[in-house]
Amino acid sequence: MILEKYSFGVGDRFAHQGKAQLAAIMKANQDGIPVVPVWNKSNREHTTIKTVPTSVRVEAEAAVQALDWQGSYHVDADHIRMKNVDLFVDASDFFTLDVADFMGSSASTNELQVFIGYCEKYIGELSIPGITETFTITREGISVIARKVLLAVKEAGKLYRHLLEKKGEGNFITEVSMDETDDAQTPVELFFILAAIAAEGIPAQTIAPKFTGRFNKGVDYVGEVAQFTKEFEEDLAVIAYAIKEFGLPENLKLSVHSGSDKFSIYGPMRDAISKRGAGLHVKTAGTTWLEELIGLALGGGKGLEIAQEVYRKALERFDELCKPYATVIDIDPKKLPTPETVDGWNGQQYAAALRHDQDCAEYNPNFRQLLHVGYKIAAEMGEGYYAALRQYEEVIAENVIANIYERHLKRIFPAE
Ligand SMILES: [Zn+2]
Numbered sequence: 552m553i554l555e556k557y558s559f560g561v562g563d564r565f566a567h568q569g570k571a572q573l574a575a576i577m578k579a580n581q582d583g584i585p586v587v588p589v590w591n592k593s594n595r596e597h598t599t600i601k602t603v604p605t606s607v608r609v610e611a612e613a614a615v616q617a618l619d620w621q622g623s624y625h626v627d628a629d630h631i632r633m634k635n636v637d638l639f640v641d642a643s644d645f646f647t648l649d650v651a652d653f654m655g656s657s658a659s660t661n662e663l664q665v666f667i668g669y670c671e672k673y674i675g676e677l678s679i680p681g682i683t684e685t686f687t688i689t690r691e692g693i694s695v696i697a698r699k700v701l702l703a704v705k706e707a708g709k710l711y712r713h714l715l716e717k718k719g720e721g722n723f724i725t726e727v728s729m730d731e732t733d734d735a736q737t738p739v740e741l742f743f744i745l746a747a748i749a750a751e752g753i754p755a756q757t758i759a760p761k762f763t764g765r766f767n768k769g770v771d772y773v774g775e776v777a778q779f780t781k782e783f784e785e786d787l788a789v790i791a792y793a794i795k796e797f798g799l800p801e802n803l804k805l806s807v808h809s810g811s812d813k814f815s816i817y818g819p820m821r822d823a824i825s826k827r828g829a830g831l832h833v834k835t836a837g838t839t840w841l842e843e844l845i846g847l848a849l850g851g852g853k854g855l856e857i858a859q860e861v862y863r864k865a866l867e868r869f870d871e872l873c874k875p876y877a878t879v880i881d882i883d884p885k886k887l888p889t890p891e892t893v894d895g896w897n898g899q900q901y902a903a904a905l906r907h908d909q910d911c912a913e914y915n916p917n918f919r920q921l922l923h924v925g926y927k928i929a930a931e932m933g934e935g936y937y938a939a940l941r942q943y944e945e946v947i948a949e950n951v952i953a954n955i956y957e958r959h960l961k962r963i964f965p966a967e
Contacts, residue, residue, distance in 0.1 A: 552724055554724045554802060558587050559959070561589070562591055562835060562837035563607075565840065565843065568843070583967055584966050585967055587623050588624045589624070589627050590611045590624070591627035593629040593631075594629075599930060600926070600930045626644055628647065630731070631647065633706075640714070647728050648753075650727065650728075651728075652706075654729060673746075676688075682788045707748070725756060727758050728806070735760070736760045741786055742792070745803075750797075755800065755803060762783070767920065768836045770916045770919060771909070776815050776819065783820060784823045787829045791827070805829075807831070810836070811836040817962040839955075840923070844905060846951075847940075848905070858898075859896070865921050868928070872921070873921070875924075886917040
């Protein structure tokens with residue numbers, strides 16, 4: 552199973568927008584952007600919403616059938632670990648192996664030595680095609696990187712072999728993710744991480760490093776765009792070189808996580824992949840749920856009331872909702888509107904504050920981030936929330952499609 556050159560990961564917390572998400576992908580394909588959909592949902596989301604991994608497969612298949620999508624599509628077990636992988640085996644054909652728990656813990660001395668031996672020939676001046684500067688690689692330098700990442704990659708290897716046994720070779724796509732770690736990885740670190748992945752025999756088709764800067768959920772990139780662009784381009788060069796050097800899969804490509812709404816870096820990303828003919832996977836951060844709230848608010852009546860109630864309760868439970876996402880949100884509580892203010896808004900005002908339109912004076916990133924993590928409130932509303940999604944399906948779908956197609960796909964991927 553080979554992942555296509557351009558793929559876009561969509562989350563759908565409440566599993567009602569699969570068709571709208573696919574419609575956006577299809578619009579991009581009509582424009583000559585050959586992108587395929589990947590539906591992803593993590594164990595954390597399943598636990599909060601009380602859904603099971605099979606529901607994602609059911610949703611994807613229903614959307615594909617309803618819209619008669621002839622291209623491929625995948626279901627991603629997002630950020631799985633050994634303790635929860637088995638829940639996802641049947642429903643998924645894409646596995647994002649999360650090894651963050653083991654980053655920073657060292658492998659055994661023997662394992663380190665074997666790995667350093669494997670990398671011996673890169674000691675000295677390393678020049679990577681496509682990167683002007685050369686890198687000075689020392690035994691100690693490799694050892695420092697290996698102590699940080701080797702154990703984690705070995706854990707990914709265990710997870711991969713576990714899946715291999717359950718699903719059979721060639722029947723699934725493997726991603727290795729390191730984005731939920733403390734430190735960004737440099738291009739040189741990425742090169743040796745890929746060496747370790749190859750040595751471990753993992754046929755990774757995507758790799759998700761942690762990039763420089765902050766990738767907060769549902770809001771724009773925070774950091775130096777020029778620095779990000781340089782690293783991103785170097786990472787592309789490193790991957791192309793590592794494929795040849797280590798015999799990794801030909802289609803190995805970068806995966807950008809929490810990729811929703813990173814508008815300031817989409818242009819540089821698109822230019823870089825276009826220039827090199829590289830592939831890209833972008834995994835979004837479940838912001839389709841915010842388009843549901845926007846659609847409900849715009850629908851007025853009961854829909855607007857639900858949107859207002861979600862905000863009121865989210866504000867009351869601020870600490871509880873924000874805690875699990877502390878490293879990927881930045882909310883200034885002083886800039887949050889009071890629930891009374893929000894109750895006085897009409898649908899347009901609610902939508903304007905929530906929708907990520909940077910040219911709109913009413914847009915409030917604090918309001919947006921709190922609602923982003925507030926999906927638990929809607930989950931607790933249960934059938935009342937689902938009934939509203941059905942009632943306001945049309946206006947919600949319009950917003951889901953516009954968000955994915957206009958604000959994401961068109962900006963990220965070049966037409967071919
Ligand atoms: Zn991630």
